[in-house]
Amino acid sequence: MWKRGFSSSARARRALTEKKWDALVVGGGHNGLTAAAYLARGGLSVAVLERRHLIGGAAVTEEVIPGFKFSRCSYLLSLLRPSIVRELDLVRHGLKLLKPIASSFTPCLDGRYLLLGLNDEHDYLELSKFSKMDADAYPRYENQLHKFCEFMDFILDSRTPENLHGGSSFNNQLRDKWQKSVFWASCLRHALSLGQKDMVEFVDILLSPTSKVLNKWFEFITVALLVIVKETKILVTDRGNMQSDVLKATLAADAIIGSMVSIHTSGSGYVLLHHVMGETDGHRNIWSHVEGGMGSVSLAISNAAKEAGVHIVTDAEVSQLMIEDSGIVNGVLLADGTQVYSLVVLSNATPYKTFMEFIPHGILPDDFLCAIKNSDYSSGTTKINVAVDRLPQFQCCRLSHPEVGPQHTATIRIGCESMENIDSACQDAWNGVPSRRPVMEMTIPSSLDETISPPGKHVVSLFTQYTPYKPSDGSWEDAAYRESYAHRCFDIIEEYAPGFRSSVIGYDMLTPPDLEREFGLTGGNIFHGAMGLDSLFLLRPVKGWSNYRTPVRGLYMCGSGSHPGGGVMGAPGRNAAFSVLLDVNRPFR
Numbered sequence: 001m002w003k004r005g006f007s008s009s010a011r012a013r014r015a016l017t018e019k020k021w022d023a024l025v026v027g028g029g030h031n032g033l034t035a036a037a038y039l040a041r042g043g044l045s046v047a048v049l050e051r052r053h054l055i056g057g058a059a060v061t062e063e064v065i066p067g068f069k070f071s072r073c074s075y076l077l078s079l080l081r082p083s084i085v086r087e088l089d090l091v092r093h094g095l096k097l098l099k100p101i102a103s104s105f106t107p108c109l110d111g112r113y114l115l116l117g118l119n120d121e122h123d124y125l126e127l128s129k130f131s132k133m134d135a136d137a138y139p140r141y142e143n144q145l146h147k148f149c150e151f152m153d154f155i156l157d158s159r160t161p162e163n164l165h166g167g168s169s170f171n172n173q174l175r176d177k178w179q180k181s182v183f184w185a186s187c188l189r190h191a192l193s194l195g196q197k198d199m200v201e202f203v204d205i206l207l208s209p210t211s212k213v214l215n216k217w218f219e220f221i222t223v224a225l226l227v228i229v230k231e232t233k234i235l236v237t238d239r240g241n242m243q244s245d246v247l248k249a250t251l252a253a254d255a256i257i258g259s260m261v262s263i264h265t266s267g268s269g270y271v272l273l274h275h276v277m278g279e280t281d282g283h284r285n286i287w288s289h290v291e292g293g294m295g296s297v298s299l300a301i302s303n304a305a306k307e308a309g310v311h312i313v314t315d316a317e318v319s320q321l322m323i324e325d326s327g328i329v330n331g332v333l334l335a336d337g338t339q340v341y342s343l344v345v346l347s348n349a350t351p352y353k354t355f356m357e358f359i360p361h362g363i364l365p366d367d368f369l370c371a372i373k374n375s376d377y378s379s380g381t382t383k384i385n386v387a388v389d390r391l392p393q394f395q396c397c398r399l400s401h402p403e404v405g406p407q408h409t410a411t412i413r414i415g416c417e418s419m420e421n422i423d424s425a426c427q428d429a430w431n432g433v434p435s436r437r438p439v440m441e442m443t444i445p446s447s448l449d450e451t452i453s454p455p456g457k458h459v460v461s462l463f464t465q466y467t468p469y470k471p472s473d474g475s476w477e478d479a480a481y482r483e484s485y486a487h488r489c490f491d492i493i494e495e496y497a498p499g500f501r502s503s504v505i506g507y508d509m510l511t512p513p514d515l516e517r518e519f520g521l522t523g524g525n526i527f528h529g530a531m532g533l534d535s536l537f538l539l540r541p542v543k544g545w546s547n548y549r550t551p552v553r554g555l556y557m558c559g560s561g562s563h564p565g566g567g568v569m570g571a572p573g574r575n576a577a578f579s580v581l582l583d584v585n586r587p588f589r
Contacts (some may be wrong), residue, residue, distance in 0.1 A: 003319060008203050011277065012313050020341040021045050023580065024332055026318045026358075027348030027520070027559065029057020033301040033312075034573030035346050035558040037088055037581075039190040040308035041580040047340070049332065050309060051317040051520065054295075055302055057348070058519055059568050060525060061295025061452075062507040068459050069452040072387040072510065073292035073519060073526065074462045075443055076287040076411070078278030079567040080297065083157060084574055093303035096291040098448040099282055102285070102406035105397075105414040106250045107496045113396045115407055127247060132219045134247050141217045146284050148202050149277045151190050154275070156564045158183060159575045160479025162547035190365055202550035206270050206533060210255035210263040211419060213272065214248040235355060253416050253439060257565065260380040260528040263419060263425040267533040274531060274565070289445045297568060321345060321358045321555065329554035332358075344554045344580055348573070351529060351541040351561040352377060352522040355550075364551055376525030376530035379512045380466030382428050383416040384486055387505040388458050391444070392497035410507050412494055414440035425466055432472030434485050437492060438464045457505070464489055469512040469523055476511040485509075528559050538562055548576040549583075556580055 023039050025032045028050030028454060042045045054060065058073035077097060079322070085091070103117025114130065116123050120139065127135035161180040191199055205213055252263045255272035264270070280286035290296045302312060317335040324330050331341035347354040355364060355372045390402075397407055415437055416423050425435035441463040446453040453459045467485065474481035486509055493500045512524025529535055538546045541561045548556045548563075558576035562568040 009436065012311070013316065014048055014182075015311060016049075016313060016316075016340045017338060018306065020331075020343070020585070021047050022342065023047075023344050023346060024049060024342040025346045025348060025558065026332065026338060026354075026530065027051070027057060028055035028298075028302070028312060028314070029090075029302055029348050029559065030059045030298050030568055030570060030571035031559050031576075032057070032348030033298060033305050034084060034088070034570040035301060035312075035348070035577040036192075036310045036312075036573075037301060037305035037308055038574055039346075039580060040305060040310045042577070044581075044584070046305075046310045047342075048305070048312045049316040049318055049334070049340070050312070050314045053314055055312060055314060056295045056298035059277065059292030059294040059298045060520065064171070064385065065387045065423065065545055067454045068387040069293050069459070070459060070508060071290075071445065071461060072385060073383060073515070074294045074568050075383075075445070077290050077294070077297060078275075078280060078285070078287040079569040079570055080156060080278070080455070081471070081569060081571050081574065082279065082282075084301075084570040088301060088304040090300040090304060091299075093300040093307075095290040095297060095300040098291055098445075099280055099286060099288050099408035100406075100411075102410040103273055103285070104250055104413065105264075105392045105394075105407040105410040105474065106246055106416055107396045108246060108417050109495060110248075111396050111398075113394070114250060115397075115410070116250075117410065119407060130246055131219050137217050138247070142285075143277050144198075144424035145200060145273060147194065148205065148273060149284060151202065152273070152277050154186060154190050155537070156569070156571050157575075158186075159548070160546040160563050162538065162545070164550075165549075165551075199302040199477065204269075205273055207267060208251050208269045209266050210268045210272050211248075213269045214251055214419075218248050238496075245420075246416075249252055249416040249419050249422060250413050252419060253413050253441060255424065256380075256426070256439070257441070257463070258379060258381050258507055260378045260426075260429060260466060260468075260532065261530075261532070263422050270506045270533060270536070273533055274567070276569075278569075287411075288449050289443070291449050291451060292566065301570070318358065320360065321552070323360065323552060327363070327553055329552050344556060344584070345378070346556045346576060346580065348559040350377070350522040350525075350559065351557065353377065353520055354561075355556065357441070359552065359555075366541065368545070368551055375535060377525045378530065379515070379521075379524035379526065379557060380426075381512065381524060381526060382434075382464045382467040382485065382517070383510040384462040384464060384489060384509075385508040386460040386462060387499070387507065388454070388460055388503040389505055390456070390499075390503050391458055392442075392460070392500050392503070393449070394497045396496065406445045408444050412442040414442055414445075429466030429468050432468055434467045434471060434488075435465065436488075438489055439465070440464045440489060442493070460492075462487065462489060467511060476513050482509060482511065485511075528561035529566075531565050536565060540565065548572075548579045 022044035025048045106114040161183045254275040276285040280288045313333045319331045319335045320333045324358040428435045443461045446458040515521045562572040
């Protein structure tokens, strides 16, 4: 299935050298494929070069264990821009979303649980078990974030108003000024629609730590000590309500995805917002499974690209960009020595890999190279894909039964019972060791998708944090060290779902070095670079180069290291394609 429609055959590779292409896309991940589809629909001849044996990048489905198809890296879909789904007609090209019955399930070791997303009335009853105040505040919190998301929609779908660099013609400068004026006017209109009060709240979320944002909305956990002197004895009583922390910890888990930041880090509130910006069928913050796994997303985009005339070749590793003496790119050199010529090149690789590895020494300005080299590519993520012979049964959940329940279709938060749990896990990694009690996001896509596992058996995805790239107490190259971490995760799940360990048939584990080696993710960072406020919008990938153009004429960036950032979103690819079409004076059809 995954080989259909793209090829590494000698004939396909020969076709690469038979002409000079209008555009070459380096990397067949979802952003590269999206860019290619739009470029081809704009009338350009386009070829996509993928290093691995199959397309998809981090949005890929692989049968690592016979009979079990894993979404090896990305595992849920919500951020894919509705404009891309609509314009590329992805549903017709095979994209099928499977909406969960419930959105979030947080089991607790004390026998309680929090199950959200069935409906508003059920959410209120669930939250009231922990805090009446939080149950009342939760709808207002969600409405506020959704209001901010409407403002962010405009930002995500727009190219940044970056300044043009030297050498531009008078007409280009005039056009650039007009486009920037249109952008800022639209931005002001969206800001005015929010109003001053909400704009201040919006900025507060962007700049604040996640803990501050959530403490503002929900019960702030304090422990008061009441000291009573009675006769000669001192009695100390503990007053405080720790129950409401479950909601905050559940929500805070979204703010640390793919990062090495703490929930107490300033600016982490943006990542909290970033993970609720998506939608499924017009409903906000619904993270859906994809039939056939995440590779089906890439396959649908590739089908749209091929329909538009894109030539896709796998097992085609790019070793270097070919740059003329004039400083203009004119193609790429493959690892086998093949030269492929083109007018422009779009890189879907990380900024570090693109500028530090693909471009010959002495081409790029020193200050630009310094900024790229010193960007934050750190990651605390280890992905574990598990094949099991039965559904996990959570002892806290009265709904547990052998069949699929709403909790099995939800995003399951393991180790998210309190904000302290998340902070402790982060502190371990900052001290150089994998978290003693990792925070885990568990999903069971086979609870809704019967195509990815044998009957009666299931696929479990574990997105775990935090794991340093280079642990101080061992090495990820050591099989015993790797196994000890996997078993640590399984042991923790066992505390919530007895019998989980014995259900494991096999597993596939991707540590930060594995993600870098296998998928080209520098530092193992799933976003192609940190999503801090110092690396977003006009600062992504670096200051002065946020509009997908680069210091090398004819070279463009189209991956997650570009605005608006990471996740299976497609926006960087779409926006980059429009920049290219604008520069070559080709309209989008």
